[in-house]
Amino acid sequence: MSISVIQGVLRIPAAQDKIRQKGIEKPGFPENYTLIDVETTGLSPYRDRITEMGGLKVRHGEVVATFSELVKFPDSNKVPTFITKLNGIDEAAIEEKGLPVQEAIKKYREFIGSDPIVGYNVNFDLNFVYDLAEKYHLTVLNNDYVDVYRLARSFYPQERHNRLLDCMHRMNIAENQEHRGLDDCLDTKKVFDEFHKLFKQEHMLRAQEAVKTLDLTSEWPDIVKQTQAFHSPFIHKKVVIAGDLDLDEYELTNVVKNLGGFIQEEVGLDTDYVLVGDHDFFRTDVTELNKARALKKQGQNIRTWSESFFLNVLDNWARS
Template sequence: MSILVENGVLKVSGAQDKLRQKGQEKPDFLSDYTLIDIETTGLSPFRDRVTELGGIKVRNGEIVDEYSHLVAYSGSNKVPAFITKLNGITEEKIVNEGVAVDEAIHDFRNFIGDDVIIGYNVNFDLNFVYDLAKKYGEALLTNDYVDVLRLARAYYPKERHNRLIDCMQRAGIAQVEQHRGLDDSIDTKKVYDDFRENFTPELLENAKNKIKNLNLTEGELNPWELGFRNPVNNKKVVLNGHIHMDQDDAEKMINNMGGQAQDDLTAATNYLIMGDHDFFNRNNEALTKASELNKEGGQIKRLSESFFLSMLDDWARS
């Protein structure tokens, strides 16, 4: 039994089926690929919705096809005001111009096909598209991918921020970001092409070496190995219920990553990790105790095992 990160992919004995079976990140400069960018109502694929799917298909370095559609749902199509301010997408636009979600994800998944996927901070997009494809019975999104953000960090190692707009401005591509799927796809390709012209073999090798390879259960890890996105750093964590991870391994992982695995809940506990089925059991004793502690000033967050593993996987791929 073990919990590992191999080439940026989280591997968890006994619980691998709870993770998205996404492909592997492979930093490189390709001539043939599909580049994607999506818009959403928020940051979490567990509670937010895709509002727009955008992408371009590239062959021999040239755009040969485009995909761009707003996504409409049979239920709510409300868009938070701050999202509308950012990209102009409104509920009215989605209702009037959007494609039904089942049709949109079917077409978008076919548009991607078996291509290597490229995007900017693309793991964010992959999570949403993966979940949507799975929900509507499309082929799982297991394609390997290139994250242009990884290349940006290698090219601009001393910069505090390496957002898409930062790279666009530094390269003189544009001064503003549209925050629309197709427009941002095209701009991301321009940044990718700029890196292609200016990268050295050493920079590319550096980007590849930043992909994590760690044994999370072998021994305490150094902060520089874990990075600043470590989701359990300084967190006190309690595991409860039917957890598919080996509990001893999970506790070793938490402690090795700078957290503290607790045997019981206290007012200082940060996370209560519950088995997926236990998460919905309102009669759970640990849940009752967490609620009581929170009423007394605690700030215990209740997470399902699947959600917790998704957090870890996002960190492993960052």
């Protein structure tokens, strides 16, 4: 079994069902699309919640419909203080105005339909929306997409930061970013439209070439490691593989090494990650997993990842 990235998508025969079946990133400027942005309580779709969904339906470059809903969950709608300070969304607003999550995601998924999706750092939004759509048994969110952040990095390769706000400043669009779903959609469209006017062939080629296609298991030359492993989740990390995984351990070892990590035989005081098979994650008889749990209780910053979680982390890197 080989592990590869093809056009930004992680490909793993016999384990493909462990990762989100999202669409393919296709840098470009479609005339018809849906632009999305979600606000959340944090960065992890596994731990955090969507608080607001925003969207624009665009036809021939013009907005023909908008979507804006706060999202209310049945158990908890608490919002971290720093998030409320950022965008003004708090628990009271969600409880008063929020649409129940099942209704909200159904409406949002229908609004997106089969359109190409556009967004800023849009893989982040896709993960949250994909997981909610899957939870409520809706149509799989496998639409192809355009990441405006990719376009920004292509157009401004010399800049260290290319956040949405950075582009808004450079293009004299606005001084501040609202960090609200619909407002950010409108600002993203303005940036997207400006890029459409300004892009030359060299910019588009740079963006298209930045979408990864790589064999992750064969040994990379040093120059490839330097360029591809820079934003890797494993750069300078020490990793222990434990339990029974569906992935071939030799190939998995090469993946970690190519991405700047180090494989350890046993869990120690300097271990960063322990990777275990999905069926092993809650077992109590896996020696290295038990060591990791004990060190975590003692305050060590060591993480235990199931195989599925690891593969989705890897897929996010592949799409970055």
